[in-house]
Amino acid sequence: MRQIFLDTETTGLSPESGDRIIEIGCVEMVNRRLTGENLHFYLNPERKNHEDAVKIHGLTDEFLADKPLFSAVSDELMAYLSGAEIIIHNAGFDVGFLNAELARLGLPKFPEHVANITDSLTMAREMFPGKSNSLDALCKRLEVDNTNRTLHGALLDAGLLAEVYIRMTRGQDSLVIDAGDAAGPGEVVVAAVDLTQFTLPVVLATESETEAHEGVLKDLDKSSNGKTKWHLLVA
Known part of the structure; x- marks a missing residue:
């Protein structure tokens, strides 16, 4: 062009x-x-x-x-x-x-x-x-x-x-x-891209994925004796 x-x-x-x-x-x-x-x-x-x-x-x-x-x-x-x-x-x-x-x-x-x-x-x-x-x-x-x-x-x-x-x-x-x-030897020049020009899709977790995630959080909370940061913030 x-x-x-x-x-x-x-x-x-x-x-x-x-x-x-x-x-x-x-x-x-x-x-x-x-x-x-x-x-x-x-x-x-x-x-x-x-x-x-x-x-x-x-x-x-x-x-x-x-x-x-x-x-x-x-x-x-x-x-x-x-x-x-x-x-x-x-x-x-x-x-x-x-x-x-x-x-x-x-x-x-x-x-x-x-x-x-x-x-x-x-x-x-x-x-x-x-x-x-x-x-x-x-x-x-x-x-x-x-x-x-x-x-x-x-x-x-x-x-x-x-x-x-x-x-x-x-x-x-x-x-x-x-x-x-x-670019110098071994270097690659990559132009910056303005990401605001793209519309990114939002993919929601399924019910089973949400349950699995909650299970992982409970295990982490248990292993830290209830001191996880997200637990404290929610409280």
Whole structure:
């Protein structure tokens, strides 16, 4: 199973008003393991950033001036994403911008290029109703280290989202690229499993089993001259 965690940074909040993508970060996971085969672009949006946006991502017009246009990377990006499940936090925002960029090139909408899109924000709201479910809030709740996130960055945020997602869906303590690298000689790395995701059956003792159990307790109580702990607690 190939999954891509994707994040974008933009010049503003509205693709309908002409705001553009200025950064795309993608982190690949195959069979719930990071591969390191990631993809990252800074892009020239051909327009100025909103001041409030720059305060969030720190990518100035001067920095972006010599970066490639979306049209120059679109083929590579779509080939990389093709056939994968794409996981995005607040997917409607990023997909709206990607659709707008693809429309400028006369290409099909983003969902038509990928297997499916999963919105991790929707997942988080179902798991933690009534709580803040921003990426920062989820990092704090799920104990994902985001101390390096002083500014938003597409590749950094995609990596954090991968860690958050794996904890939301499995309860694993951390991502492992190769268990063989993490283990020493003769050691086996076993991922922690969140047992709360399972419903355990309750099997009651039969009447004969209960009688046999009571017999064992009486024998133990007799051999200790009535000093067994459960006997004292019941009394």
